[in-house]
Amino acid sequence: MTWDQGLHKEISTIASEDASARELTYLEAIRDALRYELLRDARVLLMGEDIGVYGGAFKVTQGLFEEFGERRVIDTPMAELCMISVATGMAFQGLLPVVEMQFADFISSGFDSIVQFAATNHYRWGQAVPIVIRAPGGGGLRAGPFHSQCNEAWFAHVPGLKVVAPSTPADARGLLISAIRDPNPVIYYETKALYRSIKGPVPEGEAGIVPIGKAALRRQGEELTIIAYAAMVPEAMQAAAQLEAEGRSVEVLDLRSLRPLDEEAILASARKTGKVLIAHEANRTGGIGGEVAAIISQGAFEHLDGPITRVAAPDTPVPYSPPLEDAHRPNAAKILDAARTLLAY
Amino acid sequence: MELSPDLLRQAHYWMRLARALDDRGTFLHKQSKIVGGYFSQIGHEAVSVGAALALEPNDVAAPMHRDLGCYLARGITPRRILAQYMGRSTGVSRGRDANIHGMGDLNFGIVGFISHLPASLPVAVGMAQAFTLKGESRVAMAFYGDGSSSQGLAHESLNWASVFRLPVVFICENNQYAYSTPLSRQMNIVDIADRAAGYDMPGVVVDGNDFAAVYRAAHEAVKYARAGGGPTLIECKTMRMRGHAIHDNMAYVPKELLTEWAHRDPITLLEDHMRGIGLLDNVGLSTLLAHIEAELDEAQAFAEQSPYPDEASLTDGVYA
């Protein structure tokens, strides 16, 4: 008997949690992807602090320990650096670990392992590192500087890593499945503020798998493009709807993948509308917005009809006090303000 | 070593204050006057106060999230703490940091808690090394938990302090759990203090619910450190009597375990001892509790009347 006997399931035999109504929250969609991959492929396993018996700090993995047992859903000691390197070692031996950081903020405790080792391994000696690191990020929850970070830009800078950040339940599932099947280390940013606040249709089975590196046009428009990702997509949609009510035509492009960026989609939209506003929750300097702006500046310069504009958090840690956090965090109103200025340019 | 009546009275006050402030915070959180996460320290009073009282005013401490007693005993007032919890400009971190994080003030020898555990340990080691380099007779105390003890940084810190024979007292608060994770998933040993041997430093296990035991061990270690002996690791066995944070109903903790520890409540143990030697009676206790409630009422009023930080100050303080 081989170690994985009986662990593989035929795709056709994997039933969804509730096949009739596939409206899932963002959080349920993440869990659905984990469960689907755990069922489908015996090499997949989950590791993290408090993810098993407890079901995870945000209950994303709830029920999976009971369903799959302690060999597939592993509660670890509190040791991020070790955990990520252990995942890498497991990957060398054919397993596909999905590691949970309790908060994206704690990913820095495992930084060495990610940026020095996992990211460069295939380039240096040809051995792939098919691991996924789930990082619950973002603020708006009065959680202060250590539990609110959007630190995706740290990793978007690193060759060898892939970085994704879904904004809808369908993408949360579709991108996580792609991340698990990708032969490279993928940092999967999930947005805490979206966990239970949004619900949407989520495809089943092999449908709706979202390729890494492809942006999604959420809304067509003629006069302005708002490029956003993660928590800022619903905010951008809200701003766009308001502008539409005022008779303006605004396009919203959801990046979804931050490394690699979908340059083609970015440029196509910039060329079409000639005015681009980039919104992200992370602070401005060195953020994804700067990179997107550079791509547009180089690839769509002659189409531009106004300055590429960024709406981002100011360059401070994420403050706790409600008025400070509200002043800090970008939202629909701030996007709207900037959009109006740009439209009037 | 006999503990003086004065010391016991002080300890009693700080432990009672820590607990009452903790309860007050829970209450204010339920009223949504405190938002975000909230950590209770109930059960840890003897550890935090016993360790802190062994320090001199000039010494420093890097407490963690269940060491309210240490903050209080070192001089961070309930006013500033409640204002911190409520995100006011008069709070220790001026509205910047959340709950018990970042509540540092070196005027009182307190390092603001770093969430990434146990990132405060090497910082305490660094302060101790500075004392050594500058020829100052001061001691640094560093707190970490059973969960934190699994991080490489915990081991690196013990080793570093040992190599340079630094005046550090490591207080390991073994409260049986790290969030939902039991000891058995953190380590394959019974006593974390055993690890001290690997770094050639004294390792001591004490009953973390017994103020006198914690104080004596800490006092001894502080004396040893100040005399140039180097670091000590003190493991305090205790129990986290609430969930990891306020949202956690800790269904994963066996009820019997909680009952067992409830019988050994650190404040009750101290009060029984004080009653036994004639230092406390019912009247004395109710007077103290009334005094503490009044102090907290005043602190709460101060916090509630304090302004939130001005939005215009958002970027203030990013750079020195």
Ligand SMILES: Cc1ncc(C[n+]2csc(CCOP(=O)(O)OP(=O)(O)O)c2C)c(N)n1
């Ligand atoms: C590096 C890091 N990873 C994860 C966390 C999230 N977290 C906060 S407290 C905690 C458990 C800490 O356990 P322990 O050290 O035993 O202290 P206790 O809370 O029990 O007092 C965890 C996992 C963290 N703060 N830092």
Ligand SMILES: [Mg+2]
């Ligand atoms: Mg603990």
